[in-house]
Amino acid sequence: MKILVPVKRVIDANIRVRVKSDHTGVEMNNVKMAMNPFCEIAVEEALRIKEAGNADEVILVSVGPTKCQETIRTGLAMGADRAVHVETDDTLEPLAVAKMLKAIAKKEETDLVILGKQSIDDDNNQTGQILAAIMGRPLGSYISEIEKNDAGFMITREIDAGLEKLQITSPAVVTTDLRLNEPRYASLPNIMKAKKKPIEKLTPADLGVSTEQRVQTIEVNDPPERDAGVMVSSAAELVEKLRNEAKVI
Amino acid sequence: MSILVIAEHDNSQLSPATLNTVTAASKVGGDVHVLVAGEGCGDVTAAAAKIAGVSSVLSCDSISYTTGITENVANLIKSQSANYSHIMAAASTAGKALIPYAAALCDVQPISDISDVIDADTFVRPIYAGNALATVKSSDALKMLTVRTTAFEMAEEDGGNASVTNIDDTGASDWVQFVEQSLSKSERPELTSARIVVSGGRGMQNGENFAMLEKLADQFGGAVGASRAAVDAGFVPNDYQVGQTGKVVAPDMYMAVGISGAIQHLAGMKDSKVIVAINNDEEAPIFQVADYSWNEDLFVAVPALQGELEK
Structure with missing residues (x-):
């Protein structure tokens, strides 16, 4: 079995983002970048499936500028076998990315695609769902457990009211929720080894996919600020304020 | 249209x-x-x-x-x-x-x-x-x-x-078979539509201590939520999670108890009308978005609040 894991380069989750003064986006210059945390969970799960003897190869793919290779190397250092980099400086939308992923999944004949459920930059939460739909394959979204079996995969999904178990056939597309696993850190020897692992380079045109945007960003603004609050020092004071000032209880 | x-x-x-x-x-x-x-x-x-x-x-x-x-x-x-x-x-x-x-x-x-x-x-x-x-x-x-x-x-x-x-049914996929759902049963209002939400964080220390928040939520007629830290620590199930990757809530009052206020948690609750924060760490970021901040140990504050509401 072959597993494909798309990974995205995003602003590091610990960085506080700032809206650019011209309101065209957020400040990206000299900002620390990292692999999207949900993508790390996806890489980890693919590696665990391989380590359990249920997969032969874990292939990473990242779509974006040259620097995505840093993100790819991170995943290779975690233990993935090889990678594909679709290089482009164009602004990318989930629909276009999913079309590229479909072309790669088809070419590689992968049995399972594991994606993070959302990236923490655009918070779209779309690519996995779109990929499953255009590939015509079953979707397991927001999974907290996955187990390979004869019929395909048994998955547990996190839903608003609790958990849901589904049996899906293979090949399949799944997206990871937070509690699927705890991603590993790459060891120094593995970081060195990752430098020698192959990265195939492609362009969107090689895959026959247009990056023309369907949704344009008009402007980006700061969210409204909340007014400074007050300190209270006793239960009586708090209850009095909630009753008579805020009038919420 | x-x-x-x-x-x-x-x-x-x-x-x-x-x-x-x-x-x-x-x-x-x-x-x-x-x-x-x-x-x-x-x-x-x-x-x-x-x-x-x-x-x-x-x-x-x-x-x-x-x-x-x-x-x-x-x-x-x-x-x-x-x-x-x-x-x-x-x-x-x-x-x-x-x-x-x-x-x-x-x-x-x-x-x-x-x-x-x-x-x-x-x-x-x-x-x-x-x-x-x-x-x-x-x-x-x-x-x-x-x-x-x-x-x-x-x-x-x-x-x-x-x-x-x-309208006509378009059929069921052969690829996906439903196996089971395990749903959290609660007598309390649903988290995303509750008028009042009382949430606990890592400061609650364990799942048993959430009983305190449940009692408080019942006194308010509200729902109980949690931060990702509390869910990841196994104190409460995943469907309690409020935040960027959990549920987004905007009740009339959101009370954050023992929650430091990580960006990802604030994303899920900062549109609440009134925010109350109880935390023993005076540097906790949650105090920067709270309307009413009480810098107190939650194990002192919550029982005191319960007593005050019973009066």
Whole structure:
């Protein structure tokens, strides 16, 4: 079995983002970048499936500028076998990315695609769902457990009211929720080894996919600020304020 | 222009999130229709037909839709898509899975989690966990959207008198078999629609201590939530989680107990009308967004608050 894991380069989750003064986006210059945390969970799960003897190869793919290779190397250092980099400086939308992923999944004949459920930059939460739909394959979204079996995969999904178990056939597309696993850190020897692992380079045109945007960003603004609050020092004071000032209880 | 809202329900009750979504649809303008796909969902169809501002309800009562499997509902949506300019669902886990899948079947780039409608093509949505708001414009002929329900008022449950049309089932996928659901049972109001939410964080120390918050929530008639840290530590189940990757809530009062206020948690609650924070760390970031901050050990503060409310 072959597993494909798309990974995205995003602003590091610990960085506080700032809206650019011209309101065209957020400040990206000299900002620390990292692999999207949900993508790390996806890489980890693919590696665990391989380590359990249920997969032969874990292939990473990242779509974006040259620097995505840093993100790819991170995943290779975690233990993935090889990678594909679709290089482009164009602004990318989930629909276009999913079309590229479909072309790669088809070419590689992968049995399972594991994606993070959302990236923490655009918070779209779309690519996995779109990929499953255009590939015509079953979707397991927001999974907290996955187990390979004869019929395909048994998955547990996190839903608003609790958990849901589904049996899906293979090949399949799944997206990871937070509690699927705890991603590993790459060891120094593995970081060195990752430098020698192959990265195939492609362009969107090689895959026959247009990056023309369907949704344009008009402007980006700061969210409204909340007014400074007050300190209270006793239960009586708090209850009095909630009753008579805020009038919420 | 006609807009289709996908009803969220459990076959017996219409979720209030549908009412918020109808308001977002009304803001776009045009006829608002509601699709109810389920099994034995006659009561939901009847409830949808009564929503103020809804002119038509499409109902599909079939075993294909009993548990709302994404693939099956998406195919049904596609079968109706030619009649609509916009298709919308609440940005719940169901809606967030469904709309992108259905949009892909229609070759549409979907727009997630809209918090405002500027015009029929232009919408505002939070990015970077709500640390920025993007205004985006779609050039697709059909717009497919999920709606941040906390950003829109609920439409009136009564006052409408929509026509009901039964539509054809598009079948069930062979790829996906439902196995089971384990749902958290609670007598308390549902987290995303509760008027008051009391949430606990890592400061609660263990799951047993959440009983304190449950009692407090009951005194307020509210729901209990949690931070990701508390869920990851196993204190409470995943469906308690409030935050960027959990539930987004905006109650009249949000009380954060022993929650430091990580960016990802703030993203899920900072639109609450009144925020109360109880924390023993005076540097806790939660105090920067709170209207009422109480720098006190929660194991002192919560019992004191319970006593005060009993007076």
